[in-house]
Amino acid sequence: MRSDVNHVLEFPGGYTRSVGPVIGRFLSELRDGRLVGVRTAGGRVLVPPAEYDPDTGEDVTDEFVPVGPAGTVTTWSWVADPRPTHPLDRPFAWALIRLDGADTALLHVLDVGDHAEPPRFLKTGMRVRAKFRDDRVGGIRDIECFRPEVTSITDPSRLEYRLQGGRALDRFLSGIAEGRIIGHRCDVCGQVIVPMKGLCPRDGVPTSEEVELPHTGTVTTFAVNNLPDPRAPEVPFVSAYVLLDGAGLTMLALVAGLPADQVRMGMRVRAAWRPREEWTKSMSNIKWFEPIDEPDVPFDEIKDYL
Ligand SMILES: [Zn+2]
Numbered sequence: 594m595r596s597d598v599n600h601v602l603e604f605p606g607g608y609t610r611s612v613g614p615v616i617g618r619f620l621s622e623l624r625d626g627r628l629v630g631v632r633t634a635g636g637r638v639l640v641p642p643a644e645y646d647p648d649t650g651e652d653v654t655d656e657f658v659p660v661g662p663a664g665t666v667t668t669w670s671w672v673a674d675p676r677p678t679h680p681l682d683r684p685f686a687w688a689l690i691r692l693d694g695a696d697t698a699l700l701h702v703l704d705v706g707d708h709a710e711p712p713r714f715l716k717t718g719m720r721v722r723a724k725f726r727d728d729r730v731g732g733i734r735d736i737e738c739f740r741p742e743v744t745s746i747t748d749p750s751r752l753e754y755r756l757q758g759g760r761a762l763d764r765f766l767s768g769i770a771e772g773r774i775i776g777h778r779c780d781v782c783g784q785v786i787v788p789m790k791g792l793c794p795r796d797g798v799p800t801s802e803e804v805e806l807p808h809t810g811t812v813t814t815f816a817v818n819n820l821p822d823p824r825a826p827e828v829p830f831v832s833a834y835v836l837l838d839g840a841g842l843t844m845l846a847l848v849a850g851l852p853a854d855q856v857r858m859g860m861r862v863r864a865a866w867r868p869r870e871e872w873t874k875s876m877s878n879i880k881w882f883e884p885i886d887e888p889d890v891p892f893d894e895i896k897d898y899l
Contacts, residue, residue, distance in 0.1 A: 613644060614644075615631055615642045615643065615644045615653065616641075616642060616643075616644075618631075618642070618657055619631075619641060619642045620731040620732060620733075621731060622657075623729065623731060623732070623733070623735045623736070624729045624730060624731035624735060625729075626725050626729065626735075627659065628640070628659070628660050628661040628662055628692060628723065629642070629657040629658060629659055629660060630642055630657070630658050630660045630692070630694065630695045630696075630697075631643070631653045631654070631656070631657055631658070632653065632654045632656040632657075632658055633646040633648075633649075633651070633653050633654065634646065634649070634651050634652070634653070634654060635648070635649065635651075637696040637697070638658050638660065638694060638695045638696050638697075639653065639695070639696065639697050640660050640661075640691075640692050640695035640697055640698075640699050641699055641733070642657075658694060659694065660692040660693060660694035660695045661692035661693055661694070661695075661722075661723055662692070662722055662723040662725075663692070663693055663720060663721065663722040663723075663742055664690045664691050664692035664693055664695070664699075664720075664721060664722075664723075664739075665690065665691050665693075665718060665719070665720060665721070666688045666689070666690055666703065666715075666716070666717055666718065666719045666720075666721055667688075667689045667690070667691050667698045667717060668688070668689045668698075668717060669686040669687065669688040669689070669703060669715065669717070670686060670687045670688075671684065671686050671710075671711045671715075672684060672685055672686065672687060673709070673710075680702045680734075680737075680738065681702060681704060681738070683707060684708060684709060684710075685702055685703060685704050685705070685738070686702075686703040686705065686711065686715060687700060687701075687702065687703070688700070688701060688702075688703040688721070688739065690703070690721055690739055692723075701723075701733075701736060701738065701739050702737075702738040702739065703715075703721060703738065703739045703740075704724075704738040704739070704740050705740075705741060712781075713780055713781070713783060714741065714780035714781055714798075716780075719741060720741070720742040721739040721740060721741055721742060722739065722740060722741075722742050722743075723736045723739055724736065724737045724738050724739065724740055725737065760791060761777065761788075761789045761790055761791035761800075762788060762789075762790065762791075764789070764803075765787070765788040765789055766874045766875060766876070767874065768805075769874065769875070769876060769878050769879070770872060770873065770874040770875075770878070772866060772869070772872070772878070773805055774787065774805065774806045774807075774808060774837065774864070775787070775789070775803050775804070775805055775806070776788070776789050776803070776804050776805075776806055776837075776839075776840060777789035777790075777791070777793075777800035777801065777802060777803060777804070778800065778802045778803075778804050779793035779795070779796055779798065779800050779841075780798060780800070780802070781793065781795075781796040781798050782795055782796055782841070783841075784840075784841025784842070785804050785806065785839055785840045785841050785842075786800060786840075786841060786842050787806055787837060787840045787842065787844060788844060794842070804839070806837045806838065806839050806840055807837065807838045807839065808837075808863055808864040808866075809837070809838050809861065809862070809863045809864075809885065810835040810836050810837040810838055810840070810861075810862055810863075810882070811835065811836050811838075811859060811860065811861055811862070811890045811895055812833045812834070812835055812848060812856065812857070812858060812859065812860040812862055812882075813833075813834045813835070813836050813843050813858060813859075813895045813898050813899050814833065814834050814858060814899055815831050815832065815833035815834070815848060815856050815858070816831070816832050816833075817829050817830075817831055817853045817854070817856075818830050818831070818832060824847060824877065825847055825849070825881075826849050826880075826881070829853040830847060830849065830853060831847065831848040831849070831853050831856045832845060832846070832847055832848070833845075833846060833847070833848045833856065833862075833882070834846075834898075834899075835848075835862060835882055836895060836898045842898070843898050846864075846879065846881060846882050847880070847881035847882065848860075848862060848881060848882050848883075848884075849865070849880070849881040849882075849883060850865070850881070850883030850884055851883075851884050857889065858889075858892065858895065859889035859890040859891065859892060859894075859895060860884055860889055861884065861885050861887040861888070861889065861890065862882035862883060862884055862885060863882060863883060863885045864879045864882055865879065865880045865881055865882065865883045866878055866879055866880065867879075867880055
């Protein structure tokens with residue numbers, strides 16, 4: 594029998610249903626500010642929990658496992674124009690987030706701050722952390738959103754970053770041992786740091802994206818030295834800050850191949866490498882930088898790197 598009436602399903606005051614023991618436990622823990630998953634018979638941890646293993650249809654176990662509150666973005670979708678029903682009134686991302694300790698991903702709001710376009714650091718694999726509401730009721734919205742993990746340097750984690758810096762420098766010197774100059778690109782400011790330190794000095798965030806740089810650059814500032822130095826070809830010699838092409842920071846180097854009094858700010862230079870058979874895992878593989886036949890770079894273009 595057909596009906597011509599448009600059915601409306603509406604429960605004044607809201608639709609209340611029993612959530613069952615598994616979802617109920619998840620929501621109760623959520624209300625208390627904790628995240629849990631449920632373990633399947635096969636050993637996987639489902640978040641959000643389900644009563645059945647989605648792969649096998651088997652009942653899950655009664656073991657609940659603490660997960661999060663941090664996790665990893667597995668995929669995301671940018672919302673440039675949020676609608677009135679959306680949880681934020683400025684651009685944000687819907688993201689699938691695999692909480693630490695979980696084997697499945699949870700869909701939630703990812704708030705990356707005030708950006709009209711997806712920022713560079715928003716990518717699969719980025720680390721995020723749940724932000725809980727103060728007034729929790731036992732619903733998925735008890736998590737207000739996820740936000741990028743705080744990665745700036747604070748005293749308790751300084752040691753960790755020193756270790757990262759050591760690894761980064763080791764990686765840099767491994768590149769030098771192969772005749773390559775490697776830097777790290779910062780996810781936040783986009784600048785290439787060379788030699789890399791494992792973090793961006795401007796933003797304080799860890800860096801890991803490797804970028805190989807050309808061996809040419811520009812002298813930003815320099816000093817004429819009149820005391821002998823075993824690394825320098827002669828006295829007087831010039832030490833200079835060289836901004837490699839594509840780099841966001843200068844590196845300290847010797848400049849040779851022309852009389853010291855002819856070195857100038859903005860001068861174009863190229864790394865002069867020692868013969869390959871003399872290479873070791875050290876900066877001394879680059880003897881110095883020598884001038885190349887290119888016009889000087891105007892002061893305006895280097896003044897921010899002095
Ligand atoms: Zn940066």
